Amino acid sequence: MPKPDGVTAPWYTVKSFDYRVNWMQRQHLSVCYMGDAVPQSSPDLAPNCLALYLGCKGEEGDGTVWCEPFIHDLERDDFVSDENNFYWQFTLRLLREIVRLGKGKFLAHFPDLIEGLDTLAGMRDSQSLLMDMIDSPDWVHRQLDRITDLYFKYYDVLYEMGKDETGGSIFWAWGPGRTAKLQCDFSAMIGPEMYGEFMVPVLQKMCDRLDCVIYHWDGPGAIPHHDHILGLGNLKVLQWTPGSGTDPEYDRRWWPLYHKTIEHGKRVLIGVSGSEDEVTQRLLAMKRDFGPKFKSFMFNTWMPSEKAAKNLLATISD
Numbered sequence: 255m256p257k258p259d260g261v262t263a264p265w266y267t268v269k270s271f272d273y274r275v276n277w278m279q280r281q282h283l284s285v286c287y288m289g290d291a292v293p294q295s296s297p298d299l300a301p302n303c304l305a306l307y308l309g310c311k312g313e314e315g316d317g318t319v320w321c322e323p324f325i326h327d328l329e330r331d332d333f334v335s336d337e338n339n340f341y342w343q344f345t346l347r348l349l350r351e352i353v354r355l356g357k358g359k360f361l362a363h364f365p366d367l368i369e370g371l372d373t374l375a376g377m378r379d380s381q382s383l384l385m386d387m388i389d390s391p392d393w394v395h396r397q398l399d400r401i402t403d404l405y406f407k408y409y410d411v412l413y414e415m416g417k418d419e420t421g422g423s424i425f426w427a428w429g430p431g432r433t434a435k436l437q438c439d440f441s442a443m444i445g446p447e448m449y450g451e452f453m454v455p456v457l458q459k460m461c462d463r464l465d466c467v468i469y470h471w472d473g474p475g476a477i478p479h480h481d482h483i484l485g486l487g488n489l490k491v492l493q494w495t496p497g498s499g500t501d502p503e504y505d506r507r508w509w510p511l512y513h514k515t516i517e518h519g520k521r522v523l524i525g526v527s528g529s530e531d532e533v534t535q536r537l538l539a540m541k542r543d544f545g546p547k548f549k550s551f552m553f554n555t556w557m558p559s560e561k562a563a564k565n566l567l568a569t570i571s572d
Contacts, residue, residue: 255280266299266319268312268344275351282360286560289567290552292428295356296363297348299341304367304405305376306341308333323379328386328393333377335404342408349415362416364425364434369405370398370456371440384443387452398456406463409434426493426523427552429466435493436460436467442475449479454486461488468523473497480511484518491552493523502527504536509543516550525554530562537570 255276261267264277278295287293300312300319310321325331336342345365352362368376374397375383386394413432417423425435438453461467468491469483475497483492492515494503501507503524512522526533533555541548557563 260314262314263317263319265296266312267314268299268341269314271344271347274348275355278348278352279355286563288560288563290427292424293360294363294424295352295360296365297345297352298363298365299345301366302368302373302376303341303345303365304369304373304401304408307339307345307408308335308373308377308401308404310376312341321376323377323382325378326382328390333400335407345412346415349412353416361418361424361428364409364412364416364423366435367405367408369401369436369460370453371438373401373405374398375440380440380443383440387444387448391452394452398452402456402459405460426468426554427466427491429490431465432463433466434460434464434468435470436489437470437472438479439470439472439476441479442473446478446482450482454482457483457486457489461486464488466490468493470495474500477511480514484515484520489520491521491523504540509540512544512551513547516544516547521550521552523552523554527555530557530566533557534566534569537566541570 255273257264258267258270258273261269261273264273267274281295282293285293300306300321302310302321305321306312309324311324312319313322325333349362352360356362371383374394378386383394413423420430422428422430423433425433427433436457438449438457441449441453444452457469467489469486469489471483471492472495483489494508494511496503496505496508504526515522526536528536537553540551544551555566557566
């Protein structure tokens with residue numbers, strides 16, 4: 255199906271419902287899912303869907319969607335949950351189609367809701383929110399509590415619609431029960447003390463209401479919060495993303511972080527890219543270094559053929 259004019263991110267666009275449905279089906283046609291990989295499609299609209307549901311407008315850009323802030327005055331501007339919100343209704347329509355068309359073929363992946371400071375920054379803008387945390391901390395705490403409550407208002411509906419026949423659900427990885435990815439990319443702009451005050455209570459409250467939690471840990475600026483993250487109960491997996499302009503996930507530079515994470519009882523999710531031989535050698539190097547801890551990793555990778563994938567699985571398996 256031809257891509258509509260102006261569509262730069264097919265996996266997010268709201269410019270054509272029919273195109274989204276067509277694209278969600280076509281993405282699986284030439285892929286063989288092996289190992290723990292699961293065929294899935296998502297009704298995603300942006301890397302911050304909750305901000306869209308609560309009042310932001312999405313601007314489609316080069317391969318992504320930006321959420322336009324709308325809280326400019328703390329006393330006057332506010333956010334509300336509107337059942338008739340365009341983005342929420344679009345998500346529900348897409349999810350119904352995923353469930354209908356995917357039956358027996360592929361599963362429903364959660365949209366990227368996002369939460370906490372990242373969602374509030376999407377509605378307020380990051381620079382203003384940084385000042386609010388100093389000048390109006392009580393306001394920030396109140397809004398974070400509201401965002402958490404509203405997150406589950408949407409999450410619960412999506413989970414009930416999209417869960418599989420066992421009650422399992424997916425964000426990046428399949429998990430039994432209520433699975434979610436949590437994050438705080440905003441944390442790169444604050445220190446551990448502020449992270450502990452504003453974000454840790456939000457994350458722990460959310461972890462307590464979920465079964466399988468993956469934390470998206472993004473960039474060197476977020477490393478100072480490692481101890482806070484490891485202290486979160488019911489958090490099962492850290493997904494490390496080094497960010498642009500630095501060494502990739504599989505680089506030895508990050509291995510001490512992985513050792514520490516696994517020693518604290520968490521698992522690690524990373525991507526491993528390269529040619530067939532490069533991916534194999536990179537994984538074998540990690541297997542030699544981590545030994546039994548290697549089984550605490552989930553690797554997201556690709557091979558050019560089913561044969562190559564089978565060879566990789568055989569090579570790295572015990």
